[in-house]
Amino acid sequence: MGGGKENTHQGIRICSADFNNMALRGLNICVRLMRDSPRKGILQSSPRVGCLGCQIGAKRHLLSEDVVKLQDFQQRKLAVAHQVSGAKSDYFENVSQKLQKNELILKDELKLLLHLCQSADDMVTAKSAIYRYHEENRNVSFGDFKFGPLFMRLCYELGLEDMAATTVTDKTLKGFFSDSTSFNIAIDMLFMKECYDGALEVVAEMRKQGVTFNKDTHTLACATCYKLNTPKSYRVCMVLLEEGQLKGHMIPRHAYCFAAALAIKQNDLEKAKKFYSQIMNTESKLCMNLNVWILAMEGSIRDAVAILNTSILPNTPTFVKRPEFSQEVLEELQRQSVDGTWAVQVERVVARLQKAGQVTVQSLDAMLCHTPKGKRRTMPMLEERKTSRRTLRPLRSTLLSE
Numbered sequence: 001m002g003g004g005k006e007n008t009h010q011g012i013r014i015c016s017a018d019f020n021n022m023a024l025r026g027l028n029i030c031v032r033l034m035r036d037s038p039r040k041g042i043l044q045s046s047p048r049v050g051c052l053g054c055q056i057g058a059k060r061h062l063l064s065e066d067v068v069k070l071q072d073f074q075q076r077k078l079a080v081a082h083q084v085s086g087a088k089s090d091y092f093e094n095v096s097q098k099l100q101k102n103e104l105i106l107k108d109e110l111k112l113l114l115h116l117c118q119s120a121d122d123m124v125t126a127k128s129a130i131y132r133y134h135e136e137n138r139n140v141s142f143g144d145f146k147f148g149p150l151f152m153r154l155c156y157e158l159g160l161e162d163m164a165a166t167t168v169t170d171k172t173l174k175g176f177f178s179d180s181t182s183f184n185i186a187i188d189m190l191f192m193k194e195c196y197d198g199a200l201e202v203v204a205e206m207r208k209q210g211v212t213f214n215k216d217t218h219t220l221a222c223a224t225c226y227k228l229n230t231p232k233s234y235r236v237c238m239v240l241l242e243e244g245q246l247k248g249h250m251i252p253r254h255a256y257c258f259a260a261a262l263a264i265k266q267n268d269l270e271k272a273k274k275f276y277s278q279i280m281n282t283e284s285k286l287c288m289n290l291n292v293w294i295l296a297m298e299g300s301i302r303d304a305v306a307i308l309n310t311s312i313l314p315n316t317p318t319f320v321k322r323p324e325f326s327q328e329v330l331e332e333l334q335r336q337s338v339d340g341t342w343a344v345q346v347e348r349v350v351a352r353l354q355k356a357g358q359v360t361v362q363s364l365d366a367m368l369c370h371t372p373k374g375k376r377r378t379m380p381m382l383e384e385r386k387t388s389r390r391t392l393r394p395l396r397s398t399l400l401s402e
Contacts, residue, residue, distance in 0.1 A: 062220055062254075063188045064372040067181065073153045080115040088116050092125055099125075105133045107145075114150050123160060126151070127167060134176045148182030161189040165198050169205040180206070180214045187220045191227070199224045200233065203240075215252040218244055222258035223369065226265075234266045241275075253279050254372075257286055260294065261368060269298045286367045289329045293364060296333040301342040304333055308349045314356045324360045325353060326367065 065071065084091070095113055098105060110133050117126050130151065148168075155164035164186040168177045177183065183206040190199035203221045206213070213221070218240065225237035237259055244251050256278050263272035272294050279287060288311065295304040311323040330350050337346040353359050 062191060062223055062369070062371065063184060063216060067216055068153065068156060068185060068188075069149075070153060070156060073150070074157070077115050080112065084112070084116070088118075091116065092122065095129055096125055099128050099132055102132075104136055105129050107133075110147065111145070111150075114147070114154060117154050117158075120158060120160060120163075123154060123158060123163060126154070127163065130167075130176065131173070134173055138175055146179050146182075148177040148179055149185065152177075152182045152185040156185055156189055161186070161193055161195065164189055165195075165202055169202060174209060178211065180211055180217055183211060184214075184216045184220060187217075187224065191220060191224055194227075196224050196227045200228065200236065207240075213240075213244060213249060215250050215255070218249065218251050218255040219258070222255040222262070226258040226262040226368070229262065229265050231266065234262055234268075237262055238271070251278070253281065253284070253287070254368075257290055258368060260290060261364070264294065264297055269294065273298075285324055286364075286370075288323055289326050289364055289367060292325065293329050293332060296329070296336045299336065301333070301337045301340060301346065305342060305345050305349050308353060312349070312352050312356050312358065314352075322356070322358050324358050324362075326364050327359055327361050328363045330359065 081088075091113070095105070095109065110129055113126055113129055117123055130147065133147075151167070152164055155161065155167075167173060168182055168186045183202060187199045187202050190196070190202065199220070203217070203224065206217070221240050222237055225233040225240075241251060241255070241259060256275050260272045260275040263269070263275060276282075276287075276290065276294060282288070282291065288307070292304045292307060295301070295307070308325065311325070313320070313322045316322060330353070334346055334350065337343045350359075
């Protein structure tokens with residue numbers, strides 16, 4: 001990675017490139033709210049939920065907000081800060097003293113500590129508290145509450161991907177990160193910073209610990225292998241997909257797209273077609289471009305031209321969604337058809353697509369590495385009022401009363 005360094009720590013290579021604060025650091029920008037004040041408590045001003053600063057964050061390539069849940073987490077942090085009295089520094093000092101005396105860290109203490117973290121220095125104390133807590137509770141069921149995702153969201157918010165990776169792969173903490181979400185967030189952080197070797201090692205550690213891969217894990221793993229684009233990463237990708245299929249896991253379309261693209265880069269068109277054939281719904285822009293790319297690379301120019309011709313929708317209103325094809329993919333199709341019997345038809349269909357405004361400069365790689373939109377949040381339906389707010393008597397229909 002250009003400008004970055006790799007450090008080896010506890011068996012994992014992690015990028016230590018300097019980078020800006022990520023993922024909605026607007027928590028500090030929008031209100032500057034958590035200040036140490038013994039009189040007014042931790043919170044000195046009420047949070048302005050929804051301000052512009054809170055809407056700006058680092059781009060996530062592969063995990064949606066439904067998975068990272070950073071905004072919900074930050075709202076909980078604000079709520080906790082609003083309720084706690086006293087100075088934050090006093091509370092951290094109290095925890096530090098308990099750690100020095102090797103005293104027990106209680107569940108509620110750790111939960112509160114993590115919700116009060118605002119800086120890398122705070123996270124050093126929180127990490128030490130996690131080790132102390134796990135040392136005392138490694139053989140105890142934690143119940144429904146899991147500290148792993150909470151700690152990873154803090155690392156995500158503060159841009160501490162090194163700490164996230166070294167912690168989630170630390171063998172002394174085995175069992176603390178028992179959920180797939182913790183590993184997925186760590187992998188996504190490393191992927192976003194182009195630390196693909198480190199991300200793949202987190203995937204390997206997750207598999208070694210027996211943590212179940214979910215659909216996001218498969219997507220992240222295939223994406224990491226695709227970015228590495230080596231014979232080794234290609235073998236890893238195939239093994240992970242085969243294991244997932246044998247175990248009956250739901251392999252998402254996005255993962256198959258990454259696998260197919262990697263197979264093409266590794267000059268394995270048969271595998272690329274096999275991976276693509278696993279996709280149930282191929283109507284997305286990514287799938288259509290990937291299909292044209294595969295057909296072009298294998299020399300099926302006629303089939304590629306047929307797909308492009310049926311996709312042209314001239315003179316359609318702007319609000320109608322039309323298929324778009326990457327300029328990069330079309331150029332590859334033109335290269336593969338040079339001096340062939342279908343060269344004229346290719347030039348003709350490309351010109352028609354350009355005239356219809358259905359050619360985009362977005363590369364296939366950019367289409368692959370997109371952030372899913374996630375699920376839409378729906379407002380709960382208002383319950384019908386049955387009593388009057390003024391008289392507190394049952395409401396009666398005017399028509400019925402007449």
